[in-house]
Amino acid sequence: MKRRRRARLTAGILAAGLVLTGCAGNGNTERAADGSRGGNRAPVAPDARQDGAAEGEQRSEPPAADWLSTFALDVDTASYGYARRTLSEGRLPEPTSVRPEEFVNSFRPDYPRPAGDGFSVTIDGARTGDDGWSVVRVGLATAAADRKGERPPAALTFVVDISGSMAETGRLDLVKESLGILTDELRDDDSVALVTFSDEAETRLPMTKVKGQRERIHDIVDELATTSSTNVEAGVRTGYDVAVEGHREGATNRVVLLSDALANTGDTDAQSILNRIDKERRQYGITLFGVGVGSDYGDAFMERLADKGDGHTTYVSTSEQARKVFVDQLPHNIELRARDAKAQVAFDPKTVEKFRLIGYENREVADEDFRDDRVDGGEVGAGHTVTALYAVKTRPGRTGQLATATVRWLDPKSRTPHENTGSVGTSALTTSLWAPGHDSLQLTAVTAYFADRLRGGDLPGAPKLSELAERSGAIAERSGSKVVRELTEAIRQADKLLARDGGAEPGDPYVG
Numbered sequence: 350m351k352r353r354r355r356a357r358l359t360a361g362i363l364a365a366g367l368v369l370t371g372c373a374g375n376g377n378t379e380r381a382a383d384g385s386r387g388g389n390r391a392p393v394a395p396d397a398r399q400d401g402a403a404e405g406e407q408r409s410e411p412p413a414a415d416w417l418s419t420f421a422l423d424v425d426t427a428s429y430g431y432a433r434r435t436l437s438e439g440r441l442p443e444p445t446s447v448r449p450e451e452f453v454n455s456f457r458p459d460y461p462r463p464a465g466d467g468f469s470v471t472i473d474g475a476r477t478g479d480d481g482w483s484v485v486r487v488g489l490a491t492a493a494a495d496r497k498g499e500r501p502p503a504a505l506t507f508v509v510d511i512s513g514s515m516a517e518t519g520r521l522d523l524v525k526e527s528l529g530i531l532t533d534e535l536r537d538d539d540s541v542a543l544v545t546f547s548d549e550a551e552t553r554l555p556m557t558k559v560k561g562q563r564e565r566i567h568d569i570v571d572e573l574a575t576t577s578s579t580n581v582e583a584g585v586r587t588g589y590d591v592a593v594e595g596h597r598e599g600a601t602n603r604v605v606l607l608s609d610a611l612a613n614t615g616d617t618d619a620q621s622i623l624n625r626i627d628k629e630r631r632q633y634g635i636t637l638f639g640v641g642v643g644s645d646y647g648d649a650f651m652e653r654l655a656d657k658g659d660g661h662t663t664y665v666s667t668s669e670q671a672r673k674v675f676v677d678q679l680p681h682n683i684e685l686r687a688r689d690a691k692a693q694v695a696f697d698p699k700t701v702e703k704f705r706l707i708g709y710e711n712r713e714v715a716d717e718d719f720r721d722d723r724v725d726g727g728e729v730g731a732g733h734t735v736t737a738l739y740a741v742k743t744r745p746g747r748t749g750q751l752a753t754a755t756v757r758w759l760d761p762k763s764r765t766p767h768e769n770t771g772s773v774g775t776s777a778l779t780t781s782l783w784a785p786g787h788d789s790l791q792l793t794a795v796t797a798y799f800a801d802r803l804r805g806g807d808l809p810g811a812p813k814l815s816e817l818a819e820r821s822g823a824i825a826e827r828s829g830s831k832v833v834r835e836l837t838e839a840i841r842q843a844d845k846l847l848a849r850d851g852g853a854e855p856g857d858p859y860v861g
Contacts, residue, residue: 416698417716420709422489422690422727422735422756423661424681427641429455429796430664431648432803433835436842438644441850442803446648449708449800456796456832457734458789460490463769466686467491468729468756470771474741475782475790477810481702481745483778484794484810487694487737487754487771491686494731500684503539504556504597505531508588510608512547512579517609519666520643521575524607527640527671528570534679535559540600542591543569546584547576548614556595580614582622585654589629601683602635606654610639610647623657636660636728638682640674656711659728681730687758689726693719694737694754700747700775705740707797707808722759722766729758738797740808748775788824792833795821799840814844 428451432442463469474485494500507528515521535541537560543553553569588604596602629635637658639651642665655662665671674682691714696704718724729735737754753772760767780787782794798811812820818840825833 415716416696416701418694418696418704418706418737418739419714419716419719420692420712420737421714421725422687422692422729422758423450423709423712424454424727424729424733424735425451425652425655425661425663426455427451427639427648427651427662427664429800430666430670431641431646432800433839434644434664434666436839436846439842439846441843441846444804447800447804448652449797449804450712451708452796452800453708453736453738453793456792456836458488458736458793460488460734462490462492465492466760467758467767468687468690468735468769470754470756470769472752472754472771472773472777473790474751474773474777475780475784475787476778477740477782477794480809481742482809483741483743484782484790485704485739485741485752485773485777486790486793487692487739487752489692489735489756491729491731491733494681494684500731502597502600503535503683504541504592504595504600504602505535505539505683506542506544506556506588506592506595506604508544508546508584508604508606508608509573510547510579510581510584510606510610511545511573511575512611513575513577514579514609514611514643514645516575517643517645520609521573523642523665523668523671524640525570525573526668527607527665527675529567530672531675531679532559532563532566532570534676537561540595540597541566542595544584544588544591545573546580546587548578548580548583550580550583550587552587552591555591556597578614579608579612581608581610581612581650581654583614584608585622586625589625589635592635593629593633596633596635601685602633603638603660603683604635604658605638605640606651607640607642608647608651609643609645610641610651610654611643611645612647612650623653626654626658630657630659639663640665642666659725661728681732684731685728685761686731686733687729688761688764689722689724690729690756690758691719691724691726692735692737692754692756694739694752696741696752697750700743700749700751702742702744704742705808707738707740707801709737719755720757720766722764726758736793738793740810742809743775743778751775751777783820788827791820792824795824795840796836799836799843803843814840814847818844 428448435442460471461469468489471488474483476483539559540556542556545551592604637655637660639655639662641651651662751773755770757768795817801808818837821837825837
């Protein structure tokens with residue numbers, strides 16, 4: 350199956366980092382080493398199929414072995430940001446809006462960085478119990494940006510929602526503040542354009558060099574005010590028209606959509622928008638960065654737009670978060686390190702009995718398409734990290750090779766393909782996940798377990814929410830990390846709300 354287009358510790362610094370937890374198939378589906386599971390399986394070599402059969406077992410058509418997990422890289426964080434906002438308002442997020450990879454994406458592990466463009470590959474793991482289950486983490490990282498060094502100029506087209514729904518206190522004001530922050534952070538050789546939309550779209554500023562125009566840009570932003578309905582189709586269509594007209598060779602050309610994504614006019618199912626984005630993405634290399642706002646937020650709609658636009662999404666609800674996105678993370682959102690990046694993890698059937706991947710269900714790539722550079726991958730910026738977290742059950746008494754992870758990407762300028770590989774053995778699983786000295790891996794596991802619980806999952810070895818809050822709180826205490834304290838508070842709030850709604854696990858302290 351072809352992936353739907355798209356294209357993430359220094360103890361828990363929040364970032365537009367990247368988590369890879371995807372594979373072909375549902376994230377809550379275990380795969381046995383003989384490939385037997387529900388759903389379709391990618392074809393494998395005939396000799397591999399024979400290895401999966403139990404000794405003496407008679408089969409006329411043995412199932413295809415599937416020891417591969419193949420997916421496109423992704424750096425979204427919107428699902429976690431919106432879940433935190435929802436929980437803080439005393440509401441549980443809709444399970445369908447919870448994407449575990451975006452929860453884990455929101456924290457940046459301290460992986461080694463490569464010297465140039467491309468990725469480093471780091472793999473670690475630990476036992477989660479005495480029943481053979483462990484977690485295995487595949488970590489990818491790009492080189493950080495040199496904020497004082499050279500980068501290609503940016504050509505950014507802001508597409509701003511000024512519909513009536515943006516009149517909610519703090520929505521449009523936050524967008525205007527975000528744009529003001531970004532305008533001040535851009536370089537003189539960068540260019541910006543501005544399109545607004547409600548029931549119709551209007552170009553407020555054609556593509557304009559920032560040098561000598563900052564005051565003019567600020568004035569246009571300050572004048573923005575809400576009007577009527579939400580025609581996202583008109584806004585995105587006009588935004589891409591302006592981006593194409595102002596396209597700059599050698600620059601990072603990107604559309605930045607700031608909206609609550611609550612489309613109610615025009616093509617609200619987004620298909621024609623997606624088709625248009627796909628065309629411009631392919632022809633001009635224009636990518637989409639979606640910034641979501643508002644207590645009611647069209648999460649799925651925004652995700653689909655960014656998915657097709659080879660971009661990513663984030664969510665902001667406070668001035669502090671806006672500053673983090675548009676100042677601290679600006680290089681991530683502008684400077685590309687890799688195009689069409691994909692990862693493939695191969696588990697060794699001699700040591701692995703079954704595995705389960707957490708999240709990334711809609712980032713699938715067929716195994717045979719891993720080295721087909723015509724198949725989309727993800728666009729990854731400077732300083733991003735990607736983490737693939739797997740629940741893995743090993744075969745009793747077996748030791749040796751456990752998994753090999755390969756990442757493949759295209760050079761952002763020449764589109765030359767490159768690969769890097771890392772591997773790990775069963776010796777990595779000798780210690781307990783919750784033993785001292787595993788804060789980075791523990792934080793990844795806590796965040797993934799939390800997300801899975803919110804969407805009703807049942808990962809093997811997952812602690813109760815009350816225990817997850819204790820684990821997260823201890824990490825926050827040791828690291829002094831504000832964002833880990835915020836995670837801890839979100840877990841505690843979810844625990845209370847689930848207990849109130851009758852969904853708490855037996856034994857939770859909030860059960861009356």
